[in-house]
Amino acid sequence: MLNVLRRRLNIPPRDQWRATIAKIIDDRVRIITAGLSIRELRAVMRGDPPTEKPNPRYKVITTSFIAHLRPRYYPQAATWFTHTYRLGFFTTFLFIVEVITGVILMVYYIPFPDQAYESIKAIESNVFFGELLRDLHRLGAEGMVIFSWLHLLRTYFTGSYKGPRTFTWLTGVILLLITAWLSFTGYLLPWDQLAYWAVTVGTSITESGPVVGPALNLLMRGAPDIGTGGLLRFYLQHVILFPLLAILFISIHYYKVSREHSISLPALVEETQRTPDQKKEDNRRIDLIPDLLSHEVFLVSLGIFIMLAILFFRGFASPLETHANPQQTPLDTKAPWYFWWLQGLLKIDPAAIIENLVNPVFETFGLGFRLELSKLLNSKFIMGLIVPPALVLTLMAIPYIDRNPSRLARKRPFAIMWGVAWVFIVIALSFMGTPQFGIETPPATRIIQDLAPEEGEGALRAIPYEELQQGIYVVGEDYGPDLCPTLAYQPDPEGDVNNVVVGCPNLTAVFREFSEKLFAAEADGLLPDLNASLIVEQFQFNLARVTPHVEWTDPETGDAKTYEHTYFLHQDRPREE
Amino acid sequence: MKRVQLEIVLGTILVLLSAAIVIILGAREPQRLADYEVQQRAELIEFGASVFVTNCTRCHGTQAQGITGVAPSLRDENFFTRRLAEVGWQGSLEDYIVSVVTTGRQISTRPELYAGGGIPAMPTWSEKFGGPLRDDQIRAVAAFIMNFEPYALGQVATLEPLLPPVDESTPEGRGQAVFVQAGCAACHTISGISTGNIGPVLDGLASRAGDRVSGLTAEEYIRQSILDPSAYVVEGFADGIMPQTFGDTLTDEQINDLVAFLLTLQ
Ligand code: HEM
Numbered sequence: 033m034l035n036v037l038r039r040r041l042n043i044p045p046r047d048q049w050r051a052t053i054a055k056i057i058d059d060r061v062r063i064i065t066a067g068l069s070i071r072e073l074r075a076v077m078r079g080d081p082p083t084e085k086p087n088p089r090y091k092v093i094t095t096s097f098i099a100h101l102r103p104r105y106y107p108q109a110a111t112w113f114t115h116t117y118r119l120g121f122f123t124t125f126l127f128i129v130e131v132i133t134g135v136i137l138m139v140y141y142i143p144f145p146d147q148a149y150e151s152i153k154a155i156e157s158n159v160f161f162g163e164l165l166r167d168l169h170r171l172g173a174e175g176m177v178i179f180s181w182l183h184l185l186r187t188y189f190t191g192s193y194k195g196p197r198t199f200t201w202l203t204g205v206i207l208l209l210i211t212a213w214l215s216f217t218g219y220l221l222p223w224d225q226l227a228y229w230a231v232t233v234g235t236s237i238t239e240s241g242p243v244v245g246p247a248l249n250l251l252m253r254g255a256p257d258i259g260t261g262g263l264l265r266f267y268l269q270h271v272i273l274f275p276l277l278a279i280l281f282i283s284i285h286y287y288k289v290s291r292e293h294s295i296s297l298p299a300l301v302e303e304t305q306r307t308p309d310q311k312k313e314d315n316r317r318i319d320l321i322p323d324l325l326s327h328e329v330f331l332v333s334l335g336i337f338i339m340l341a342i343l344f345f346r347g348f349a350s351p352l353e354t355h356a357n358p359q360q361t362p363l364d365t366k367a368p369w370y371f372w373w374l375q376g377l378l379k380i381d382p383a384a385i386i387e388n389l390v391n392p393v394f395e396t397f398g399l400g401f402r403l404e405l406s407k408l409l410n411s412k413f414i415m416g417l418i419v420p421p422a423l424v425l426t427l428m429a430i431p432y433i434d435r436n437p438s439r440l441a442r443k444r445p446f447a448i449m450w451g452v453a454w455v456f457i458v459i460a461l462s463f464m465g466t467p468q469f470g471i472e473t474p475p476a477t478r479i480i481q482d483l484a485p486e487e488g489e490g491a492l493r494a495i496p497y498e499e500l501q502q503g504i505y506v507v508g509e510d511y512g513p514d515l516c517p518t519l520a521y522q523p524d525p526e527g528d529v530n531n532v533v534v535g536c537p538n539l540t541a542v543f544r545e546f547s548e549k550l551f552a553a554e555a556d557g558l559l560p561d562l563n564a565s566l567i568v569e570q571f572q573f574n575l576a577r578v579t580p581h582v583e584w585t586d587p588e589t590g591d592a593k594t595y596e597h598t599y600f601l602h603q604d605r606p607r608e609e
Numbered sequence: 610m611k612r613v614q615l616e617i618v619l620g621t622i623l624v625l626l627s628a629a630i631v632i633i634l635g636a637r638e639p640q641r642l643a644d645y646e647v648q649q650r651a652e653l654i655e656f657g658a659s660v661f662v663t664n665c666t667r668c669h670g671t672q673a674q675g676i677t678g679v680a681p682s683l684r685d686e687n688f689f690t691r692r693l694a695e696v697g698w699q700g701s702l703e704d705y706i707v708s709v710v711t712t713g714r715q716i717s718t719r720p721e722l723y724a725g726g727g728i729p730a731m732p733t734w735s736e737k738f739g740g741p742l743r744d745d746q747i748r749a750v751a752a753f754i755m756n757f758e759p760y761a762l763g764q765v766a767t768l769e770p771l772l773p774p775v776d777e778s779t780p781e782g783r784g785q786a787v788f789v790q791a792g793c794a795a796c797h798t799i800s801g802i803s804t805g806n807i808g809p810v811l812d813g814l815a816s817r818a819g820d821r822v823s824g825l826t827a828e829e830y831i832r833q834s835i836l837d838p839s840a841y842v843v844e845g846f847a848d849g850i851m852p853q854t855f856g857d858t859l860t861d862e863q864i865n866d867l868v869a870f871l872l873t874l875q
Contacts, residue, residue: 079613146744157645160638322613330616333623340630354656355745571672572756573765575658594800600658602651 066099067091068321076322089321101283102320103290109314110295111324115190118331119183120289123211124282125335126176130214131275133169141221143267145260148223149355156352163350167343170350173215175339177370180211188430188451191439192296198431200288203281205428210278212370217270219368220263225487228356230367231266232258237378237416245417257358299439353487362486363477367465373458375465377419381411475553476582476595483546483580484599489607491542492578496523497603499536500568500576507547507564515540539568546580559584574603650752657753660746664734667796667807668725673757676792678852680731681723684757706751710742711735784870787863791855799874808851809843814874831871835864 037043044052058069065073067088075083082089093099109115140159142151155162184204187193193201220231235258239249254261289295296302301314318324342348367375383405390403426433436444484492498521505515514535522532543566554562563583571577581596610618661673668680675682682688689702696718698705713733717723725731734740734747742750759765785802788794794803798810818827822841825833833840838851855864 077613077617079611150745153649157642157649160642161635163641163645164634326613326616326620330620330623333620333627337623337627337630340627344630344634355743571658572654572753573760575654575756577658598659598662600655602655604647604651605655606648606652 065092066096079322079326089319092321099320101286101290103294103324105317105319106295106324107297107314108316108318109297109301111318111327112298115298116295117182117186119179119186121328121331122335123176123179123183124286125332126172126179127278127282129172129335129339130169130176133165133172134271134275136165137169138271143221143263145223145263145356148221148263152222152224152352164343166350167348168339171339171342171348173218174370176211177215180208181370184208185451185455189441189448190296191299191441191444191447193431194434194437194439196293197288197296200285200293201431202428203285203288205424207278207281207285208427209424210274210281214270214274214278215368215370217266217274220258220266221270222352223263223356224351224353225356225360225362226351226353226366228258228358229362234367234371237412240410240413241417242413245413296439299441303438303440303443351487363481364486369462372462372465374416374420374461376461376463377415377465378412379464380415381406382414383409383411474595475558476550476584476593479546479549479553480580480582480595480597482549483542484597491538491545492580492599493601493605494607495536495538495542495578495601496521496533496607497574497576497601497605498523498533499539500570500578500601501536501539502570503568505543505566505568507543507550507562507566511540511543513540515543542566550582554584557587560587561585571600576601653749653752654756656746657749657751657756660742660750661753664742665750668731670792671789671794671803673754674790674792675723676852677722677858678854679723679792680725681719683754684761686761686763689758689761703751703755706754707747710747710750711744712738713740780866780869781873782870783863784866784868787859787867788870791859791863791867793867796851809846811871811874815872816875818871828868828872831868832864835859835867 061070061073062068068076069084069088072083072088075081076089090104093102093104137155140151140155140162142148152166155166159165187201187204216231216234220227235249235252238252239245241248250256252262252265253259254265297314306314387403387405394401394403434444434447436447438444441448482490484490499516499519501516501519503515505511514537516536516539519536520532520534522528524531546564546566550559550562550564553559559582561584565581567577567579567581569577569579578599578601579596581594583592583594585591586593661669662671665673668676669683670676670680673683675685683706693702693705696705700708709731711734713729714725714731715729717725717730720730723730732740734742736743788799789803796807797803798812800812814831815827818830819825821830822833830841834851836856838853839848842848859867
């Protein structure tokens with residue numbers, strides 16, 4: 033009876049139970065790992081050679097879906113650290129960090145102008161690890177931009193775009209564009225002044241285009257000004273369209289690199305005479321399992337650690353300025369730093385440059401003719417809509433322009449020179465793109481703005497609340513070494529009680545700086561008949577009002593001018609140390 | 610050690626270090642969240658104060674102390690303790706403020722005391738209903754008004770704005786204080802003292818007051834302007850905007866001081 037049941041249920045005799053269970057488990061493990069047994073897994077972790085023949089580690093790559101993007105092995109020389117610097121790998125790593133943190137942020141973020149800004153504030157003040165997530169996402173985004181550029185430079189300088197890898201390079205350029213657009217669309221989402229104006233300025237470039245320009249601008253913004261529609265469009269591009277495109281193109285890129293062509297061998301190996309021993313070592317197979325994989329796991333843990341360490345030691349913090357205000361254009365509109373080069377480009381006016389070159393020539397020859405290109409050429413259109421796409425096309429065409437078959441640096445001096453030159457050009461353009469360059473603000477406004485920038489803290493807002501002693505401090509009057517000799521306070525009443533600050537050193541320093549800058553401007557003739565003061569009032573029991581006030585006579589028109597700005601400073605406002 | 614093992618070991622160490630960082634950050638997190646909450650409230654109040662100063666002072670006074678005949682104080686005990694019951698509001702005071710400011714007030718509930726701008730007594734503020742303010746600005750201004758609570762309940766003392774330092778020993782000095790406290794500052798600009806823009810600028814008033822109405826000296830004219838603003842209406846301004854009630858709400862001494870102060874505006 034029992035025996036019949038046993039046979040029916042396929043239960044083996046007692047003495048074979050162990051072996052049978054072991055086999056069942058082993059079979060399951062093989063299914064999960066796509067081909068590796070337990071024994072094999074152990075060998076992998078120890079770095080031992082394969083335990084079976086044919087090598088089951090290669091089976092993984094043909095069986096597993098995900099591993100289809102991975103190589104079975106790379107030749108040893110292709111894995112030299114100084115060949116790839118793992119830059120492409122870290123770009124991928126950061127992309128995955130972005131996807132994970134981004135999906136969690138999506139749970140809390142609300143993509144509507146009424147609520148977007150407050151939802152970001154809520155993430156920072158109401159979500160456990162909310163600030164960490166936001167910082168990771170923002171750090172990852174900037175990192176991804178940096179790493180994809182560095183990776184591009186590396187593939188350029190090693191000449192890896194040549195020969196069979198032209199298409200890999202092309203997908204790379206597309207990935208660079210996707211990365212840039214992902215970061216740009218993400219930039220708008222916090223809906224603060226920084227975001228709003230950077231994107232407004234950015235999208236306005238398209239407006240200058242002929243015929244379709246205004247329509248294109250409307251398509252991007254959803255309305256003449258960025259509002260509910262525009263924010264939603266940017267949001268959807270940022271969380272759905274472009275991540276999907278990125279996944280698609282990273283997959284293609286990866287497939288090309290790892291399955292089709294392998295990583296290029298260093299030019300040194302490919303094109304110079306190597307001894308037979310070296311040759312053997314160069315071509316030794318470095319298998320995915322375990323060597324490449326263990327290396328990548330290590331790199332991932334390194335990446336995670338570095339990011340967390342940067343945030344732990346406060347090396348990075350996501351900015352959040354005041355709520356977007358379409359009515360108030362900030363004094364300095366800043367694009368994200370990785371777009372400064374574009375901003376720099378926009379400050380160049382090619383028509384004016386050509387005119388300045390050509391017209392003096394016409395004059396010396398006495399021709400009664402002047403070239404007036406500016407009337408024909410809109411510089412925003414050229415520098416914003418013609419030049420950047422042309423640059424991208426050139427970048428894509430590099431493998432076809434550069435017909436030099438050699439990849440050795442010394443055999444392609446022009447290519448190397450061009451590369452270096454471009455790095456410098458981009459740096460120079462970025463420098464021109466920084467807000468300080470080429471924009472002039474009236475001196476009184478600029479001086480007050482320096483003390484208390486519209487966004488960010490500045491010296492004035494950093495003054496501890498205890499030092500904000502009421503008073504009208506008139507510039508030019510002598511108040512002695514400290515403005516508040518009768519004041520004393522404990523900066524840290526819960527900690528070090530013996531730490532007492534006498535007077536108001538910070539307020540005094542701000543007042544000094546204010547006075548000195550004003551006097552300097554007066555001496556330069558910019559602010560004649562200067563009459564200025566710094567007014568500090570108590571507005572509520574824990575809120576002070578500080579008003580720098582400047583009166584002067586306009587040197588050109590002789591009109592009396594006044595400029596003042598009011599700042600409210602709350603006792604509990606965050607003050608950076 | 611083989612390279613694979615070395616990398617596994619190093620990787621494990623890094624993962625442990627990362628975990629340690631996460632744990633430390635996690636331990637600090639509740640405190641950080643609490644701090645952020647306080648800081649964000651502080652920033653909201655700062656922001657609300659600037660919204661208030663640009664939009665509300667002309668009716669509610671430079672520091673929300675109210676202006677007789679125009680709009681009520683938003684920082685007195687009545688407002689914080691009895692007002693909700695008076696109007697039958699069920700929710701919190703902060704919500705009441707948000708609601709009133711959002712929609713404005715078509716007709717004053719106390720027209721004889723606070724007529725505001727007539728009809729509407731207070732305009733709609735929310736962008737949603739055609740006003741100038743966004744919702745977050747309205748919430749900020751509500752947070753700012755709520756921040757008067759400890760003061761209204763007498764728990765803390767707020768100094769009056771000291772703009773500019775007042776010399777209480779002279780009639781002119783006291784008059785300047787009255788000018789700010791009585792709400793004149795909300796409507797009139799005097800350089801360095803106030804920025805109101807409902808009524809005429811009072812700079813240089815003393816030099817033109819004597820020529821305004823034939824038969825009245827500068828002093829008499831100024832006194833009349835305060836006690837009976839409709840007797841002479843400055844060109845370009847409507848009659849009836851300046852409250853008619855200062856004769857009742859200010860003492861004779863205060864009015865004398867005020868006149869003395871205004872006479873210094875050469
Ligand atoms: C999201 C952006 C990108 C990702 C995730 C990515 C990823 C990778 C990875 C993992 C590799 C393997 C080799 C290595 O780690 O360096 C690689 C190789 C390569 N990438 Fe990219 N890449 C990106 C952008 C680009 C860009 C912008 C270019 C250039 C325009 C580019 C061109 C190439 C080329 C030519 C190779 C082959 C290199 C060789 O065989 O030596 N990639 N990429």
